[in-house]
Structure formats: C-alpha cells, structure tokens
Amino acid sequence: xxxxxxxxxxxxxxxxxxxxxxxxxxxxxxxxxxxxxxxxxxxxxxxxxxxxxxxxxxxxxxxxxxxxxxxxxxxxxxxxxxxxxxxxxxxxxxxxxxxxxxxxxxxxxxxxxxxxxxxxxxxxxxxxxxxxxxxxxxxxxxxxxxxxxxxxxxxxxxxxxxxxxxxxxxxxxxxxxxxxxxxxxxxxxxxxxxxxxxxxxxxxxxxxxxxxxxxxxxxxxxxxxxxxxxxxxxxxxxxxxxxxxxxxxxxxxxxxxxxxxxxxxxxxxxxxxxxxxxxxxxxxxxxxxxxxxxxxxxxxxxxxxxxxxxxxxxxxxxxxxxxxxxxxxxxxxxxxxxxxxxxxxxxxxxxxxxxxxxxxxxxxxxxxxxxxxxxxxxxxxxxxxxxxxxxxxxxxxxxxxxxxxxxxxxxxxxxxxxxxxxxxxxxxxxxxxxxxxxxxxxxxxxxxxxxxxxxxxxxxxxxxxxxxxxxxxxxxxxxxxxxxxxxxxxxxxxxxxxxxxxxxxxxxxxxxxxxx
Ligand SMILES: [Zn+2]
Numbered sequence: 001x002x003x004x005x006x007x008x009x010x011x012x013x014x015x016x017x018x019x020x021x022x023x024x025x026x027x028x029x030x031x032x033x034x035x036x037x038x039x040x041x042x043x044x045x046x047x048x049x050x051x052x053x054x055x056x057x058x059x060x061x062x063x064x065x066x067x068x069x070x071x072x073x074x075x076x077x078x079x080x081x082x083x084x085x086x087x088x089x090x091x092x093x094x095x096x097x098x099x100x101x102x103x104x105x106x107x108x109x110x111x112x113x114x115x116x117x118x119x120x121x122x123x124x125x126x127x128x129x130x131x132x133x134x135x136x137x138x139x140x141x142x143x144x145x146x147x148x149x150x151x152x153x154x155x156x157x158x159x160x161x162x163x164x165x166x167x168x169x170x171x172x173x174x175x176x177x178x179x180x181x182x183x184x185x186x187x188x189x190x191x192x193x194x195x196x197x198x199x200x201x202x203x204x205x206x207x208x209x210x211x212x213x214x215x216x217x218x219x220x221x222x223x224x225x226x227x228x229x230x231x232x233x234x235x236x237x238x239x240x241x242x243x244x245x246x247x248x249x250x251x252x253x254x255x256x257x258x259x260x261x262x263x264x265x266x267x268x269x270x271x272x273x274x275x276x277x278x279x280x281x282x283x284x285x286x287x288x289x290x291x292x293x294x295x296x297x298x299x300x301x302x303x304x305x306x307x308x309x310x311x312x313x314x315x316x317x318x319x320x321x322x323x324x325x326x327x328x329x330x331x332x333x334x335x336x337x338x339x340x341x342x343x344x345x346x347x348x349x350x351x352x353x354x355x356x357x358x359x360x361x362x363x364x365x366x367x368x369x370x371x372x373x374x375x376x377x378x379x380x381x382x383x384x385x386x387x388x389x390x391x392x393x394x395x396x397x398x399x400x401x402x403x404x405x406x407x408x409x410x411x412x413x414x415x416x417x418x419x420x421x422x423x424x425x426x427x428x429x430x431x432x433x434x435x436x437x438x439x440x441x442x443x444x445x446x447x448x449x450x451x452x453x454x455x456x457x458x459x460x461x462x463x464x465x466x467x468x469x470x471x472x473x474x475x476x477x478x479x480x481x482x483x484x485x486x487x488x489x490x491x492x493x494x495x496x497x498x499x500x501x502x503x504x505x506x507x508x509x510x511x512x513x514x515x516x
Contacts, residue, residue: 024477028400030329031472035465040324042461044072044317045309049456054304056114057344058088058275058515062301066280069300069320069341073282076324077331080282080339085354086512088344090275091115093304094268098241100251101125102262108251109244111305111452112267113218113233115515116240123266124239126151126214130255137198148212151263154204155219156190157252159183161245163224163446205234215265216240219248224446227453230305239267242305244452274516277343279351284327286336286479293362294478295338296322296471297352297371297423297434299345306454310444313456314464315372316341322472333479335367342423345373346450347514352423354510356430363427367485368393368478369434370471371424375448377440378463379470380408383415385424386504387433389486390414394435397477405466408440414490419505429507433485437467 048065055062066082073080091114098110129150134140159182160167167176194200199207205216215238220229226244233240243251254261280300286292298315302308323339342351356363372379382398384390391413398406418425418436427434440463448454478485492502 024400024480027330027476028402028473031325031476032402032469034325034329035321035469035472039321039465041317041321041464041468044320045313045456045459048316049307049309049313054307055300055302056091056093056304057277057301057347058090059304060092060272062343063275065300066278069280069282072320073323073339076327078282078284078323078327080280082278083281083355083358084276084278085343085351085358085510086277086514087274088277089115089515090272092270092272094118094270095266096241096268097123097266098243099264100261101264103259108247108263110241110247111228111230112269113231113240113242114304116233116267116269117235117237118269118271119239119265119267121266121268123264124214125262125264127260127262128153128217128251128255130252131193131197133193134196136196140197140199144207144211147208149214151215151217151265152208152213153217153248153252153255154201154208155248156186157249158221158245159186161221161225161249202234205240209235209238213238217248217263218242219245221245222446222451224443227447227451228305229450230303230452231450239265241265241267277351277514279343279355280341281355282323282339284323284331284333284337286334287332288334289484290336291361292335292365292367292484293338294335294367294475295340295369295427295434296475297340297342297369299343299351299373299423300341301344301346301351302454303346303450305450305452306448307456309455309458310375310442310448311450311454312345312373314376314459317464318372318467318471321468322475325468325472326475330476333476335479337475337479338362340423344511344514345423348511349420349423349426349508350510350512350514352426353508354512356426356507357510363430363432366427366432366434367481368474369424369427369432370437370474371422371434372437372439372467372471373422375439375442375444376458376460376463377442377444378405378408378466379437380410380440381438382409382411382435383438384411384413385415385428385433385435386417386490386492387486388414388488388490390433393478393481393483393485396481397474400477401470401473405470416492417489417505420508425505426507429505431487431489431504433487437470439463439467
C-alpha cells in the first residue's frame with residue numbers, strides 16, 4: 001500500500017479527535033515505547049539489590065541507597081534531595097557463620113537477626129538446649145539457671161518442612177488431614193507451655209539473657225521450601241540467630257535424643273551509635289499548577305535477611321523508572337510530580353508519616369498519590385480508598401492505559417480507606433487521595449516478604465515493566481487533568497459493635513528516634 005495514502009488517513013483521523021486526546025495518545029505511546037525499548041529497570045535492580053544490598057533503617061547501606069537514588073535522579077535531569085526527619089540506632093551487619101561442632105561437624109544455614117549484638121571473631125561455642133515442658137512459673141524459674149552458658153532454642157520444631165500446597169498435591173487426603181491435626185495440637189501445646197512459663201516471646205528472651213544464656217537460637221519458618229523470615233533481635237548483649245527449618249529441626253531432634261549438640265556461632269556486627277534517617281524526594285516542577293502535587297510513592301527501606309527485592313525494591317524501581325520516563329517525555333507537567341522513596345516503613349510507616357507531618361502544604365494539595373509495595377507482580381487491584389468520586393477520575397485516567405495492562409486490574413469504588421499496611425495510608429488518613437496499586441502475589445507472603453529469599457532472581461521484569469508503564473501513564477493523566485480531583489469522603493457504614501458510624505482512620509505519628 002502506498003505510504004502517502006496511509007499517512008493521509010492518519011492525519012484525517014487525528015484532526016477529527018479533540019486536541020487533548022490526540023496529545024494523550026501520542027504521549028502514552030511514547031511512554032510504552034520508552035519503557036519497553038529503553039528500560040533502566042534491570043540496571044536499577046542490579047545496582048540496588050546486588051551492589052547496595054538490603055536497606056535496614058540506620059545502616060550504612062540505607063544511607064548508600066539514598067545517595068545512589070539522588071545521583072540517579074540528577075543524572076536524569078531531575079532535582080532530588082535526602083530530607084532528614086529523625087534518627088535511628090545505627091548498626092551494620094557483619095559475617096554470620098554457624099557450625100555444629102559436636103557430635104559431628106556441619107555448617108548450618110543461619111542468619112543473625114537485625115541489630116544482634118556482635119560476637120568476637122572466634123565466636124561463641126556452647127551446647128544447645130530446648131525449652132522445658134512445665135506446669136507452672138515456679139517450675140520454669142527452677143529450670144532457668146540451667147541455661148547459663150548455653151544456646152537456647154526458642155522456636156517450635158515444625159511438624160513438616162513441606163509447604164501445604166505440596167502436601168495437598170501428593171499426600172492422601174487422610175494423611176494431609178492427619179498432619180494438619182497433629183500440627184494444630186503441637187501449636188496448642190506449645191502455646192499452653194508458654195503460658196505455663198509465664199512469658200511471651202519477648203519477655204522469655206529477656207529472662208534467658210538475664211539468666212546467662214550464651215545466645216538465642218530462633219527459627220521463623222515462612223511455610224515454603226528453604227524460606228525463613230528474618231526480623232530483629234531482642235537481645236542486648238548475646239547474639240540472636242535464625243537457623244533455617246531443615247537444620248533447626250535436626251538440631252532439635254538431636255537435643256531431644258540426648259546427643260548434646262554444640263554450636264559455634266560467629267555473628268559479627270558493628271554498633272555505630274546513632275544515624276540520621278531520610279526520605280529521598282525527587283521533583284519535576286509543575287508549569288501551570290506547581291502548588292498541586294502528584295506523588296509516586298514507594299518505601300525504600302527493607303528488612304535484611306534477603307536484599308529486599310520484592311519488598312520493596314520493585315516498588316522503588318517502578319517509581320524511579322516512571323520518573324525517568326516522565327522527565328524525558330513530558331518535562332513540563334501541568335502539576336508538580338514528586339517521587340517519595342520513604343525511610344523506615346517497616347518499623348511503622350515512619351518516613352511517609354514524617355513527610356506528611358512536615359509538609360502540610362503538599363498533603364493538602366494532592367491530586368493523587370500512587371503507592372506500590374506488595375511485590376513484583378503486575379497491578380491487579382485498585383481501590384477508591386473511600387473517596388466518593390474516585391470512580392470519576394481514576395476511571396478517566398485508567399482509560400488512557402493500554403488494554404493489555406488495564407484489563408488485569410480489578411477496581412473497587414468507592415472502596416474503603418486504609419488505616420495502615422503501607423505508605424498510601426499516611427496520606428489517606430490525612431484526607432489526601434492516595435491509592436495502593438496492589439500486585440499479583442507470586443507467592444509474596446510465604447516466599448519473599450521479609451524472608452531470606454527476597455532477592456533479585458524473584459523479580460519478574462515483564463510485570464515490573466508493565467507497572468512502570470501504568471504508573472507513568474497514571475501520573476501523566478493526573479498531572480495534566482483539566483480538573484483538580486474531589487476529596488469528598490464517603491460516609492462510612494455503621495459499626496456493628498457500637499451502633500455508631502465508623503470513623504475515618506487516624507494518622508500515625510512518625511517515630512523520629514527509633515531503635516535506642
Ligand atoms: Zn513493604
């Protein structure tokens with residue numbers, strides 16, 4: 001076919017559509033092309049997860065990540081800064097190396113918990129003990145002095161190291177039911193025994209440390225093959241390590257059989273005092289309504305058993321890539337577009353809460369916040385967060401998103417306001433229209449969320465690319481919209497317990513001096 005004729009037809013079609021729509025479709029096409037053909041996502045993922053690593057609040061790696069992000073934004077021509085909002089205990093993870101040294105030698109899969117006190121270079125060698133079965137507090141107190149100089153195993157021995165879906169697939173229905181029944185009984189007996197000891201987990205650890213235990217050995221299985229959750233230590237002087245299920249179970253059986261296994265635990269770390277905490281805030285200034293804001297939101301910090309790839313490296317990559325593309329293709333947006341990479345979300349939404357507290361002039365003039373924080377999956381749910389007219393503007397913006405991305409997304413309007421869970425709620429609770437872009441799970445809760453397996457290899461780049469396109473288009477549509485959005489809230493339903501209407505959730509206060 002003749003090229004000139006095709007061009008002629010296209011011209012005709014373009015002049016027949018309104019100016020805004022024509023402009024929109026060409027920018028949308030350019031966004032899709034840029035993200036698909038010139039993606040920076042792989043490089044961002046590698047530099048953040050592999051080179052910098054996990055980003056626990058107060059660590060030098062968190063600081064490196066903030067500095068890295070500012071440099072990246074600047075290299076794309078976007079102004080950015082690290083806004084200090086508080087301080088946190090400063091700690092740096094060192095080597096963890098745990099070996100069974102008696103009755104035979106075996107190196108174990110173990111990780112010290114965040115903020116664990118350091119051992120010497122040689123580590124600590126001691127015998128392992130399990131918790132006793134007791135009938136009352138007196139019996140526990142009688143037993144307690146026997147922990148002096150021993151490592152104490154404080155986690156239950158799991159009934160099985162196979163995830164339930166594996167049992168469901170291969171076990172006979174009768175044996176699957178039997179396993180679940182036995183497991184339930186074991187959990188009940190464990191909880192009953194904790195009550196008899198007169199302790200919860202936190203106070204138990206304190207009692208063991210005060211009684212002279214050499215260290216705490218925990219195991220927090222995450223219900224999948226080879227996966228444990230890694231949180232913070234509760235000890236002040238002795239090391240706390242997590243040992244993966246397979247090795248923990250073996251050690252537990254050895255103790256129960258009277259084998260008297262001994263471990264050598266090397267858990268090195270540095271106590272660095274106190275460190276400032278930051279949010280990285282990047283900005284593309286608006287040209288017509290600079291005092292109105294679109295915010296691309298993702299928390300920057302992580303737990304540190306893995307490298308924080310899906311919680312929340314992928315959210316950060318999406319927001320950074322969207323900013324890069326927006327700056328390149330629409331450098332003078334109508335409204336100001338901000339990327340907020342928040343600190344210390346994991347300890348209670350601290351960075352985003354502090355930003356909202358410190359910048360009422362921004363929070364009161366928000367057109368929309370788009371937050372992502374539940375994994376690598378493509379976005380499949382958006383909820384109107386209780387804003388009465390959210391259907392009008394979110395549907396208008398979504399209509400510009402290519403069908404292959406939009407068709408995956410289930411919307412709920414007007415929805416209900418989030419009281420917590422992730423950083424969008426720091427804005428929703430203050431009445432600002434903020435939305436969580438909820439991802440497809442990809443087994444997030446069991447396999448990557450806060451685990452030792454949250455690493456680069458779990459990133460699904462096709463889904464992340466699709467999210468970067470979605471966010472860039474939604475931000476573009478929100479910033480260029482002729483209308484400023486309505487912030488009218490729904491009347492919440494009656495609370496069945498009180499008989500009164502439920503109240504809009506209240507904002508959290510940022511913790512500005514944490515971990516001390
Ligand atoms: Zn998260």
